[in-house]
Amino acid sequence: MASTYDFIIVGSGPAGSAVAAWLAKSAKKPRVLLLEAGGKNDDKDLRVDGQRWTTFRNEALNWGYKTVPQEFCNGRELDYSRGLGLGGSSAVNFSVFTVGARRDYDEWSRVVGDDAFGWAHMQRRFKSLESFDRTLPPGIDSRYAAPKAEDHGSSGPLKTGYVAEAEKDVAPLLDAFKKAGYPLNPDHNSGNPIGFSFGINSSSKGVRSTAADLFTLAPENLTVLTESPVKRIILEGSKAVGVESNGKRYLASKEVILSAGSVNDPKVLMHSGIGPRAQLEKYGIPVVKDVPAIGQGLRDHMFIPLAYTRAEESTDRASFYGDKKAMADALEQWKKDGSGPWAKYACQLPIGWFKLDKLLASQEFQDLPASEKDFINDPTVPHYELLSHFPLHWFVPDFPDSALNYSALLVFLFNAQSRGEVTLQSADPDAALRIDPKFLSTAFDRRAAIEGLRDALRFVRSEGYARDSVSTITGPASDSEADLLEYWRQTIGSSWHMTGTVKMGRPGSVDAAVDNNFRLIGFEGLRVADMSVVPVLASCHVQCVAYLTGITCAEKLISEYDLA
Template sequence: MIGGPAGSTVASQLANSPKHPKVLLLEAGGLNSDHDLRVDGQRWLTFQNKNMNWGYKTAPQEHCNNREIDYSRGLGMGGSSAINFGVYSVGAQDDYEEWARVVGDDAYRWKNIQSRYKALETFHGDLPAGIDSKYASPRPENHGSSGPLHVGFASEWEQDLPPLLDVFEQAGFPLNPDHNSGNPLGMSVLINSSYKGVRSTAADFLKPQPENLKIITNAPVQRLVLDGKKAVGVESNGQKYYASKEIVMCAGSLEGPRILMHSGIGPAKQLEQFNIPVTLDVPAIGQGLRDHTFVPLVNTRVENSTYRRNFYGDEKAMATALDQWRKDGSGPWSKFACELGIGWFKLQNLTASDEFKALPEDEQRYLMQETVPHYEILTHFPIHWFIPGFAQEALNYSCLLVFLFNAQTRGEVILQSSDPSVPLKFDPKFLAHPFDRRAAIESLRDAFRIAKYDAYTKDNVLELAGPKSDSDEDLLEYWRQNISSSWHMTGTIKMGKKGDTDAAVDSDFRFIGIEGLRVADMSVVPVLANCHVQAVAYVTGATCAEKLIKEYSLDHLSAMI
C-alpha cells in the first residue's frame, strides 16, 4: 500500500473492521507530520516542498508546443492529498452509473458510491455570518456526519466572492446550492477538504493508529515478490515483506505500473527491451492514461475590489497571520484563497460539433447524460504563486481557471530503465485527439460569457493572461502554450470485465492473472469522473475495503490480511 487517499482508506477500514486483521502499510515518503503543512490558505504552496513531491514532469507534449508540464504527485503520508489544492468534489452521479456499466458491477452505481462517500466524511455546512443561503444550501441527506475526513466551507470568505457569484448568475450561469449532490451542474461555492482553517489529508484516516496496523515510512516499493504467478510479498530497500493473505497495491497511476513492470508484469516488449524477465505479458499496463487540464484567465482589478495585495504583498502581515493560525486556525490564512467559486457546465456547441459526432456511440451517450458536464470554471485561484516574477502591484487581480473535461486522448506511461528507482516516461498526449481540441476551444469560448461580461469587466484594469482573440486558432494556441495538468492521472491499470483487452483488474480489484494481488487506486478507475478526483480516490479505497471485508468475513469471522 501507499499512504495516499486510496491506500490509507483501505488500511484504515481493514484494520478497524470487527476482526482486526493485521495490516502493514508501506509508504515511500515520510510522515509529513508538521502541523504547519496543514495551513488552509497555504494549500497552494505545499507541492513546492521537494520532500513531499515526486517531482515529475511529462514528456515533451507534441500538441502543446513540446512543453514539459508539471506532473506533481504527493510523497509521504497523505499522498497527493497532502499537496493538492483542497478541492473536494465527487462528480456526477452518471459518472458512477457509467463506471458500473463498464465493469458490470452495481457496487459502483451512484446510490452505493454515495453511501460510501457519506461514511467517509464529516461535513461542515455552516456559512459565514451574513452570507445568503442561495450560494450554498446542501441537503443533509447528501452528506455524512461521522467520517474521518472533515470537509466543508471556509469560515470566512473574501469580499468579492459573493458579488462575483452574482455576476455569474446574471451572465447566465445558474447557481447550484451543492456541487456534491450528484449533480454538479451550475455555479457553486467550493466544498473544501478542510475545516476551521486546517486542511484534511488521508493521514487523518490512520489516527488514532490501531494496534494491528503497522506503518513503515521511507519504504518505496521496488517490486513484488512472486511465487510463480502468485504475489506473496513486496521488496523495499532490499528488504522483503510477506503477506499472509493478499497484497493491495495503492501506488497510483504513475507508480503502480512501475512496480508491476519491474516485477515482470506488463507489456512484454517493454520488459524485454530492458532485460526484465516476463512473468505475465499484460499489454494494458501503462496504457489508458487520462487527466484533466486547465488554463487561466487573469486580470488586474480596480483598487479596493479585493484585499489581496494588502495581504500577499506584506510579508509582515502574512507572518502575523501565521502566528494567529497556529493559535486557533483563524485569520487571513483561513480566508484568502480558502473559499472559491466552482462550476460545471454543458456545451451545446461541443455536442453539435463534427468532432463529437465522430465519437463512439457509447461515449456520445455518456456525454449527453443529464448530470455529466463538459467543462469547469474555478474562481479565486491564487495564480501569483505560479507565475515567476509576478509583480506586487498586480496582486489585486481576478483569476478564472477553465478546465477541459472528458478528454478522449489516451496517454501512456512507458518503461525507460531496468533500474526500479528510475521513473517511467509519462506521456499524457494532451490535445492529441480532435475532440479534445474542439472541447478546449469551446470551453474557453463559453467562459468568455463571464470573462467578457460587462458586470465583470467593469472592474478590470489590465489583462495579464488571456488569448489574443476568440478565433479557433487563437483559443487553441492559448491552450497549447498555457495548459497545465490538474494532477488527476487515471486509468493506467484499468478495471474492466474479464475478457476486455484493455482491462488489467476485475471489478473486485483482483489483478487478472496474478493471484494474491489487488490494485485499488486511481489507476484502476475506468471513468475519469467530472471532478477533482481526490474524493474518487478515497471512495475507490473504501469500495475495495468493503469487498475485502465481505470476502474474508472480517465483519463476523476470524481472518487475517
Template sequence: MASEYDFIIVGSGPAGSALAYGLAQSEKNPKILLLEAGGPNDDKNLRVDGQRWVTFLNKDMNWGYKTVPQEHAANREIDYSRGKGLGGSSAINFGVFTAGARGDYDEWARIVNDDSFDWDHAQARLKQLEAFHTETPAGLDTSQYVAPDPKDHGASGPLNVGFADEWESDLLPSVNLFEKAGYPLNPDHNSGNPIGASVLINSAHKGVRSTAADLLKDLSDNVTVKTNSIVQRVILVDRKAVGVEVEGGVRYMASKEVILSAGSLDTPRILMHSGIGPAGQLEKYGIPTVLAVPALGQGLRDHAFTLVAYKRTPESSSGRPSFYGTQNQAAQDAALEQWKKDGTGPWSKYACEMAVGYFKLNESFTSSSEFLALPATEQAYLNHETVPHYEVLTHLPIQWFIPNLPDEDLDAASFIVFLYNSQARGTVELQSADPTVPLLFDPKFLENEFDRRAAIDSLREVLRLAESPAFAKDTVGTIAAPPFNATDEELLAYWQQTISSSWHMTGTAKMSGDKDAVVDKDFRVVGIEGLRIVDMSVVPVLASCHTQSVAYITGLTAAEKLRKEYCL
C-alpha cells in the same frame, strides 16, 4: 526473517488510506501493513489552509515528476506533481473537495457490469468518510449558495470538509457573476449533480487542511504503518503475490493479499519491475517477464487547465493578491503566528474559499463533428444530465501561476478553466531497469481532436463570462488572456502555450470487461493470484471532479469487497 501480515497495502494516498481504514473496521481484525514511500508529514504547520497553494512546492513532499515534451502543447514538459509521504497527493493538493457526477459512477458500473460502483453506493461510502461542516460565516446570508440536504452527507467521518470561516469580499459577487451571465446556481455541488455555480466545499476545517492521513489516526493496533519504505517490486511465487521488497532489500510477506495503491504513475512501475507488464518493454530492460500485460501503462487520462487573469479596480478586488505578493513577507509571517495560535487570520481566509462552476457546452458542441465521432456510449455518457463539459474555478493566488507578477497587477481576478472528458489515451512506460527511476509519462495533451474542440469551446465560454457587463465594468486591463474576439486557432494556441495538468491521473491499469482490463471488477490483477490494485489507475472513467474523492471511494469500495470475500 521477513515479517508476515494478512494484507500489505502499498501507498497511503486517499485510496490506500481509505482501504486501510475500511479493512480496519473488520470484526476479525486482520493484520494489516501499510507502507508509505515518503515521510510521516506529521508537522501541523504543513496543514495551513491558505498555504494549500504552496505546500506542493515542498520537495520533501513531492516526487517532482514531469511529463515528456508534449507534442501538441508547444513541446513543453508539464509539471506532473505527485504527493510523497503520509496522505499521498492529498497532502499537497489544493483542497478542492468535489464528488463528481451521478453519471460518472453509473457509467463505471455500466462499464464493469457491477452496480456496487454506481452513484448510490459511492455516495454511501463518501458519507462514511466525511464530517461535512455546513457552517458559513456569521452574519452573511448564504442560503441561496449553500443548502445541502443532510441525507447527501456524512457528519461523523474522519475527513473534515466544509467552508472557510471567513470569505473574501469578492467571493459572492463572483458566484453572482455566473448567474448574471445566465448560468444556474447550485447550492451543493456534491449532491450527485454538480451542474451550476457553487461556493466550493474544501477538504479543510477551521483553517486546517484535511488529508488522507486523518483516516489513519485512530486505527486499532492490528494496522501497522511504516513510512520511508519505498516498495520496488512484488514478490511472486508461481504467479502468486506473497509479499513485497522495499529499497534496501527488506521483505514483508502477506498471507492473503498484496494491494498496490501507489497511483496511476507508480503502481505500473512496481508491477513492471516485478515482471508484469508489456513484454517488449520488460525485455528491452532485461526484466524477466512473469506475465505479459500489454494494457498496463496504457490508457492514461487526465484533466488539464489554463488560466485567464485580468487587472481590476482596487475597489472590486479583495486583499488576496497583495497578501500573497513577494513584498508582503512580514504580513505573511504575522499571519502564520496568528494561525498557529488559533487557526484564524489571513492564512485561513485568503484563497481558502473559492467559487466553482460546472457547466455543459451548448448544442454547437454536442452537434460538432468531433463530438459525433465519439462512440455512442461515450456520447450518451457526456449527454447525461449530471455530467459537465468543463469547470471554472476562481480565487486562487495568481502569483503561483504567473511568476514575477508586477506589483501594479496585484489587484487582479482570474478564472481557471478545466478541460474535461479527455479522449486522449496517454502512456506510462519503462525507461530503465533501475526500479528507483520513474517511468516516462506522456498524457498526450491536446492530441485528440475532441479534446481540442472542447478546449476551444470551454475557453470561449470563460471569455464570454469575463466580457459580461457585470465583470467587465471593473476590469482595467488584461494580465493573461486571449482577446475576446479570438479565433479558434488563437484559442487553441493559448491552450498550447499555457496548458497545465490538473494532477488527476487516471486509468493506467484499467478495470473493465474487455481485452484491455488489467484488473477485474474486484480489483484483482488478471492472471496473478493474491494481487490487487486499488487506486486511480484502475478507474475506467475520468470523473467530473477533482479526483481525491474518487480515490477515497475507490479505497472503501475495495475494502468492502475484501471484507466480504474473506468473511472479515
C-alpha cells in the same frame, strides 16, 4: 526473518489509506501493514489552509515527475507532481473536495458489470468518509449554498466544509454568474455538479485534511511504515506473497494491495515482471506475465488560466499578499487557533461545471462512439469547469506587486478522449517512467478546449464581471479559433488527476488489467486499488474518487474474507 501480515497495502494516498483504515477497523481485526515511500508529513505547519498552493513545491513531499514534451502543446514539458509521504497526493493537493456526477459512477458500474460501483453505493461510502461542517461564513447564505443533510456525512474521519471567512469578492462573483445566465448550484456534491457553486474543501476551520487523518485513532492491528519504498512484488508463480522494501521482505498471508497511484503502480508492476512484454524485454526484466494494458490508457484533466487586474475597491487581496509582515503575523495567528487571513485568502474556491451546446452540435462530438456520446450527453455530466480565486501570483515568476489586486479563473477541459501512457525507460526501479499524457491529441479535445474557453470568455465579458476588470494579465490574443487553441497550447497544465493506467474492466477486454474485484487478472493475492484502475475520468477533482475507490476495495475484501 520476514514479517507476516494478513494484508499489505503499498502507498498511503487517499485510496491506500482508505483500504488500510477500513480493513484494520473491521470486526475481526486483521493484521494490516501500510508501506509509504515518503516520510511522516506530521508537521502541523504543512496543514495551513491558505498555503495549500505551495506545499507541493516542497521537494521532500513530491516525486517531482515531468511529462515528455507534448506534441500538441508546442513541445512543452509539463509538471506531473505526485505526493510523497503519508497522505500521498492529498498532502500536497489544492484541497478541492468534489465527488463528481452520479453518472460517472453509474458508467463505471456499466463498464465493469458491477452495481457496487454505482452512485447509490458510492454515495453511501462518501457519507461514511466525510465529517461535513455545513457552517457558512458571514455574507454567504442559502442563495449560494444549501446542502441537504441526506447528501453528506457527519461522522467520518475526513473533515470537509466551507471557508470560515469569505473574501470580499466571492458573493459578487456568484451574483455575476447568475446575472450572466449561468445556473447556481446549492451543493456540487449532491451527485449533480452542474452550475456555479460555493466550493467545498477538504479542510475545516483553517486546517487542511489529508488521508493521514484516517489514522487519527489507528487500531493496534495496523502498522504504518514510512520511508519504505516498494520496488517489487514477491511472486511465487502467479501468486503474490509479499513485497520487498529497504532490503526487507514483508509477507502477506491473504493479499497485497497496490495503491501507489497511476504513475507508480505500473512502475512497481513492470519491475516485478508484469506488463507489456516488449517493454520488459527491452530492459532485460524477466517476463512473469505479458499484460499489454499496464501503463496504457492514461487520462487526465487539463487547465489554463485567465487573469485580470481589478478595480482597487473590488478585492482586498493586495493588502495581504503585498505585505510580508501581514503574512508573517497571520501565520502566527493561524498557529494559535487556525484562524485569520491564512484561513481566508485562496481558501474559498468558487467553482462551476457547465454544458456546452456548441460542443454537442459539433462534428467532433458526432464522430464519437455512441456510448461516449451518451455519457457526455447525460444531464449531470459537465463539459468544462471554471474555478475562481486561484492565487496565480505564486505560479508566475516575477509577478509584480502592482498587479496583486487581480482575479484569476481556471478553465478545465473535461471528458478528454486522448489516451496517454507511462512506459519504462530504464531497468532501474528507482528511475521514473516516461510519462506522455498526449494532451490535445484528438480532434474532440481540441474542439472542447476551444468551446470551453469561448464560453469562459463570455462570462469574463459579462457586465457583472467586466465592470471591475481594469486590464488583462493573461488571456488569448483574440477570439479566433486559432488563437483560442494556441492559448491552450501555450499555457496548458495538468490537473494532476491521472487515471486509468491499470484499468478495471471485464475479463477478456483488451484494455482491462484488473477485474471488478480489483484483482490483477491472472494473479492470486494481488489487487490494485487507486485512480489507476478507475475506467471513467470523473467529472471532478479526483481525490474523493480515490478515497471511494479504496473504501470499495476494502468492503469487497471484508466481505470475501468474512471480516465483518
